[in-house]
Structures are given as C-alpha cells and as structure tokens.
Amino acid sequence: MADSASRFQDPTLVGTRIRAQTANTIPADLPLERDFGEGTDYTITDHVRELHAKLTAPQSPRLALVMDRLVYHLHAFAREVGLTHAEWAAAVELIGRAGKESTAGKDEVVLMSDCLGLSVLVDEMEHPRPKAATEGCEEGPFYTKSFPEVPSGSCISHPDTVGQPLFFEATVKNTKGEPIQGAKAEVWQSDGEGTYDVMYDTPPESGADDRARIIAEPNGYFSYRGVLPVAYPIPDDGPCGTMLRALGRHPHRASHLHFRLTAPGYDSLTTALYPSHSPFLGTDPVFATRLSLIGDLEQAEDVGKWKEWGFDEADVRKRGGKVWAWRFAFVLASKEEVELERQNRKADRITPNTKL
Numbered sequence: 282m283a284d285s286a287s288r289f290q291d292p293t294l295v296g297t298r299i300r301a302q303t304a305n306t307i308p309a310d311l312p313l314e315r316d317f318g319e320g321t322d323y324t325i326t327d328h329v330r331e332l333h334a335k336l337t338a339p340q341s342p343r344l345a346l347v348m349d350r351l352v353y354h355l356h357a358f359a360r361e362v363g364l365t366h367a368e369w370a371a372a373v374e375l376i377g378r379a380g381k382e383s384t385a386g387k388d389e390v391v392l393m394s395d396c397l398g399l400s401v402l403v404d405e406m407e408h409p410r411p412k413a414a415t416e417g418c419e420e421g422p423f424y425t426k427s428f429p430e431v432p433s434g435s436c437i438s439h440p441d442t443v444g445q446p447l448f449f450e451a452t453v454k455n456t457k458g459e460p461i462q463g464a465k466a467e468v469w470q471s472d473g474e475g476t477y478d479v480m481y482d483t484p485p486e487s488g489a490d491d492r493a494r495i496i497a498e499p500n501g502y503f504s505y506r507g508v509l510p511v512a513y514p515i516p517d518d519g520p521c522g523t524m525l526r527a528l529g530r531h532p533h534r535a536s537h538l539h540f541r542l543t544a545p546g547y548d549s550l551t552t553a554l555y556p557s558h559s560p561f562l563g564t565d566p567v568f569a570t571r572l573s574l575i576g577d578l579e580q581a582e583d584v585g586k587w588k589e590w591g592f593d594e595a596d597v598r599k600r601g602g603k604v605w606a607w608r609f610a611f612v613l614a615s616k617e618e619v620e621l622e623r624q625n626r627k628a629d630r631i632t633p634n635t636k637l
C-alpha cells in the first residue's frame with residue numbers, strides 16, 4: 282500500500298480540502314480493527330480512549346491523561362443518569378448560549394463554573410494552604426488592574442458614595458503569629474446599593490471608588506474608612522441565571538469585602554470577608570462563603586471613636602448615626618509552606634504513568 286503522504290495527496294482517494302491541508306501536515310491514521318457497541322466488551326468509551334492513547338499520549342502525555350479521564354467520567358455520567366437526547370440538546374444549547382452571551386464584563390462560562398463549584402475546587406487545588414492560614418475564595422469579575430495606592434487609615438469611598446460608614450482594620454501575620462513586613466492589601470467592594478464602581482454607566486472620574494491598594498504599616502496593621510457593602514446578585518440575565526433558576530437557586534451574593542493580600546516571600550491571598558448579619562451566607566451562588574471568613578461587626582455610636590478613626594461627625598449622622606467596625610486577622614502562608622502542601626497533595630493524584 283502507498284505511504285500515508287501519497288495517499289493523502291491522491292485525488293482518487295481524498296478531496297481538495299484534505300489535499301490542501303495535508304500538503305504540509307500528515308494526519309496520523311490507523312486501520313479500523315474492530316467495531317464498538319453499547320453492552321459489548323468494547324464500547325464507544327473504549328474506542329475514544331484507545332484512539333487518544335495511540336495518537337495523543339506520544340505527543341502530550343498530560344493532555345492525553347486529562348482527556349482520557351474526561352471522556353471516561355463524561356461517558357460514565359451519561360450512562361449513570363441515562364442521558365436522553367432532549368437533555369443532551371438542552372445542555373448543548375445552554376453551553377452554546379454561554380459562549381454567545383458572554384461579554385467583556387460578564388463571562389458566562391466562568392459564572393457557570395463558579396455556580397457549579399468547579400472554580401472553588403480548582404482554586405483550592407492551586408492554592409493549598411496550611412490550616413492556620415486564612416482561607417481563600419474567588420476573585421470574582423470586579424477585580425481591576427488599577428488600584429489607587431494609599432496609606433493605611435485612608436478613606437477609599439468618594440464623599441457622595443451611598444452607604445453607612447464602615448471602619449475596617451486588620452492585622453497581617455504569618456502562620457507563626459509574626460507580623461508580616463511589606464504587606465499590601467488590595468480591597469474592592471460594592472457600595473451601599475450593592476454596586477461596584479465599574480458597574481456604573483458613568484464610572485467615577487478618578488477611575489476608582491470603594492477600591493484601593495492599602496500599604497500596611499511595618500507591623501502588618503492596616504485600616505480604612507469606607508461604606509458598608511450590601512448583598513447583590515451576580516449577573517442572572519444569561520444562561521447561568523437560567524441554570525440557577527432551574528436548580529431552584531438564587532443569584533444573590535452575601536455582603537462582602539474582597540481582598541488580595543501580597544507580601545514578599547508569601548503566597549498571595551485572594552479572599553473575601555462576610556458580615557454575620559448578611560442574608561444568603563448559606564446559599565451563596567458561587568460557594569465563596571466560609572465560616573472562617575464570617576465575622577461579627579460592631580456598631581459604634583461613640584462620637585469620640587468616629588473622630589479617632591477619621592470620620593466627620595455630621596457625615597456619620599447624615600448616614601444613620603453609627604459606624605460599623607469590622608476587624609479581621611489575616612494569616613498568610615509562606616511560598617515554601619504552600620509548595621510543601623502542593624507536593625503532599627500531588628502525591629494522591631494520578632499521573633500519565635498510573636495504571637488505570
């Protein structure tokens with residue numbers, strides 16, 4: 282038999298488009314040796330896996346492993362639930378919509394991953410932290426690259442930003458309880474209407490509101506003044522919203538402050554903190570609420586305290602006559618601690634050499 286190269290260029294065997302494509306790249310070919318069939322000892326699952334083992338594994342062992350397990354579990358899932366054609370078509374339509382209805386500020390595929398818990402799982406595997414370290418959670422869609430850098434103690438809200446006054450203070454320590462030097466805390470949050478600066482039709486002239494990179498003091502302490510965030514819904518006008526409604530779930534995120542903490546020598550921490558008074562803590566659509574991240578806030582009515590923290594008394598009175606005080610102790614894991622955790626957990630995973 283003629284070799285593959287000449288067969289793929291033979292006009293009596295292949296059409297013009299294959300000939301044009303294979304003029305430079307010769308696709309791998311194999312003889313068809315056996316038929317597959319459901320209920321036999323060689324199913325479509327075996328056939329797809331065998332093809333990947335032969336064609337993909339030699340050029341990319343990791344891709345072959347990932348795709349092998351994906352095909353295996355996807356087919357097992359379809360058999361287990363007896364997936365009907367109508368259900369398959371509905372899923373295909375939803376996934377298609379996720380692609381078509383994604384915009385620059387709203388990635389429906391990421392939202393679906395968040396709402397199915399996949400983002401949490403990948404994040405936990407990517408950033409395994411020792412127990413003593415603060416737990417992380419998703420960054421969400423409202424992180425931006427531009428954060429005004431301000432010293433600890435600054436106000437991060439514009440004077441006309443809606444919301445009740447908030448004083449937030451925190452310490453940043455390592456797992457041995459030592460203060461961390463050189464820590465920076467990026468904070469971004471909604472205002473008192475549940476809206477982020479980037480969501481407004483006319484974003485603030487300064488480019489940021491309720492968002493700042495705060496330089497912690499040398500002893501790892503930092504604070505800021507702002508407004509109390511409130512609960513808000515994740516975008517639910519697209520396929521992710523359709524999915525949540527079908528599942529009897531709501532899109533409302535509990536109130537929260539987002540943080541990204543960095544310090545030289547330490548694993549960066551992306552997390553969020555939640556006030557215990559917020560609704561939706563137990564039904565968060567993106568599974569980002571953790572018990573260790575929920576805290577009780579104080580309501581300070583002492584004018585002396587307001588002044589000590591830098592608030593204007595008349596402004597506080599106009600906004601309800603109290604300042605919410607929120608404290609948290611962040612614990613960062615060192616890069617070495619995270620690497621050690623990662624190696625320990627890796628030991629449990631399969632590799633391209635695992636016999637399955």
Ligand code: BEZ
Nearest residue numbers: 395419420421422515567
């Ligand atoms: C948020 O905090 O707004 C958010 C986080 C994850 C997914 C969607 C929204």
Ligand code: FE
Nearest residue numbers: 421423537539
């Ligand atoms: Fe958020």
